[in-house]
Amino acid sequence: MTQPAAGDLTDGQWHRLHPATPLLRGGIILVAILGFVLANFRERLVDWVFGAPELPGDPLQTAYERGQLGWAVVVVVVALIVGIVGFYASWRMHSFRVGDDVVEVRSGILFRTHRRARLDRIQGIAISRPLFARLFGAAKFDISVAGQDAKVQLAYLRSSDADRLRHDVLVLASGARAEVSPAAPAAALTAADGASAPDAATAPDAATGAHPDTAAAASAGLVNQRVRELLAPELDPSIAPPESVVRIPPARLIASLVLSGFTVVLVLVAAVVVVSSLLGRREFFLFLILPGALAAIGYYFNRFTKSLRYSIAATPDGVRVGFGLLSTSNDTLPPGRIHAIEVSQPLLWRPARWWMIRINRAGAAGEGSAQTSTTMLPVGTVDDVRKVLGLLLPGLAGEHTRELVLAGLTAPSGAGFTDAPRRAWPLRPFSWRRTGFAETDDAILLRSGFVWRHLTVVPLARVQSLRVSQGPVLRLLDLVELAVHTVAGPVRASVAAVDRATGTRAFERWSAEVVAAGSSDRSHRWAEAPDGAATESPQP
Missing domain, CATH: 1.10.287 (Helix Hairpins)
Structure with a gap:
């Protein structure tokens, strides 16, 4: 069992978490609970421990007068020791390892758990840095995997290790293999030692007392490092081209x-x-x-x-969404993990021409932070929408497709979309002109809404199933409803009223295109060559 070291976390060996993990995961809560109990229930505690039914005045003063104060202190110390030992044992038993194909996490003292996540099923990696954890230079590392309750969490890692581990895991998941020279691992470890030099230097100096000035300088350097981390931007400008970054x-x-x-x-x-x-x-x-x-x-x-400080950008590891001021979070989505996109505009935003973008992604429907993990653009302009859509689905970056997307957002009717016929107005009196669909080489576009405008984009390779349906009213009007099913999420892809003949032909055409797109999809190993040979991925 080894401690985490930068650049050495994907060696297939078991590693432990940040040494401050017990404190960050519950140590402060334990101290707070003990303080609350002592402050508010000390009289009952003394009565229970010493068997004194009536203790006049201050219970601790009475225990002191009877010579029993030492027992009260022993009870408190024992409780603290038990809590500390429990947290330490939990930390010792909590370990992880990253191999070529899976990430594994073992935890638990009495009840052991062992979780495994396949790298080719990774849907995204989120790194969050709560304010208190940032003071210790720690970060929470979450791997989202397709499936219900399939998240693998490492809480906590060293902040620099979390960034390095994200890159290495996504390189492994992509099917690429980094070609590293023999000197590179040593250089990486040297850089890591240099980054943590204040921590390493403090220990020997404090133990020997030989160099107090060096120990003081190391402590000052550690403080300066923490201050720089607190003031640093969430997104490092060096890892994303400025023209790809969208901010609010x-x-x-x-x-x-x-x-x-x-x-x-x-x-x-x-x-x-x-x-x-x-x-x-x-x-x-x-x-x-x-x-x-x-x-x-x-x-x-x-x-x-x-x-606050929301940003979305294209990075070498995938599309990265970051936000937060004091506590920061970022989520990296590898290519091919977007199952549906919805661009919507509430009525009150229409004068300002603002839009919101949400997505469906596997593994996010059951998460407590699903609202955050599925919102790609809380509020943005049309130019922001074009840029974000190009990041999420590069196939939408073409000139013709951009015009089609713009028409889906703003055009009252037509403009490349197959709209509902006039006889659909009893069902959609205000929006029947904007109710329709369009197609590109790799996606289906559905638009609807007059008061609240919506444009939904579904990649063909991510479609789970298709449905064409016709109720009594639709049958009377010779209309059908088309629905495109994806993974669960906030985006629902359907068009409520389409001409029956047109909708039936679209259903049959999409069915064939979805099968072809799914059979040729290689996004689970997005950097792997078609013949199975792994491509090279440079180190960051």
Whole structure:
């Protein structure tokens, strides 16, 4: 069993997590609970330990007068030792290894668990750095794999190791193999030792006392390193071309939150409460206004901080989405992991011409952070949408396809789309002109909505199934509904009203194209040569 070292985590050996993991995963909570218990229940504790039914005055003072204070201290110390030993044992038993095909994690003391994730099934890698963990130079490493509850988590790794491990894992998952010269591993380890030099230098100096100035300099260097990490941008400018980076100005982010549907509901509720208060129902103020105001502030603050410093860019490892101010997170999606894309525009955003992009991705439907992991662009302009779509699906970057996407967003009808016929207006009185579909060489495009505009893009290779259906009303109007099924997520790909003959022909054509696209898809090993020979991947 070895400690993690930069550049040496994919050697197939078992490694342990960051030494501060016990503290970050629950040590602080243990201390806080013990402090709360001692502060609020010490009288009952003393009564239970020493069998004194009535203790006048301060219980600890009484225990001191009876010569039993030492036992109370022993109880507290034993509880602390048990907690520390438990966390340490949990850390010792929690290990991981990365091989050529799988990532494995073992954990547990009494009940052991062993999780395995196939590299060719990886859907994305997320690295989060909570504020408290950043003070220790630690990061949480999550590997999302196709399947329900299939996430593999390493909490916590050294922050620099997490970035290196992400690159190495994705290189292995891509089918490529990095060609490294014999001197490269030594250079990598030397660089890693240099990065952690303050930690290494402090130990011998503190033990021997031979070089106090060196120890002080090492401590100062460690502090400076942590300050640089806290102030550094979430996305390193050197790993992504500037023209591929999309960012959200804070002013636009604030305005989009103010012009959201939540604000409309909040205003309506506030109006009802105010009217009720004017009519004498003042209890509404206490029971609705105050809790509602606190909930609204929490909602806006959470959405703002989750999208602050938001960026999406093309990196050598895949499309990377990052956000956060004090606590930062980033999610890297390898090629071919996007199952559906939805570009939508709420009514209040239409004057500003802003749009939102969400996606369906395998392994994200059941995650607690699904809202974050499926939102690729919280709010952006048409140019931002074009750029993000080109990053997510490079096949949409062509000139003709860009014009088709723009038409799907803004054109009232036609413009390359097969729209619903006029007889569909009883079902879609306002949006029947915008209800339709189009095709490219590798994707299906569906558009709908007049008040809330939607454009859905589904890659042919990611389609799970197709459905054409016709209820009594649709049969009366000689219409059908087309649905394109993908993995579970916020995006639903369907067009509600299409001419029967046209929709049937599209269903048959798409069925054949989906089979052909699926059989030729190689995105599970996106860097592997067609003949199976691995390509070379340079070190970052």
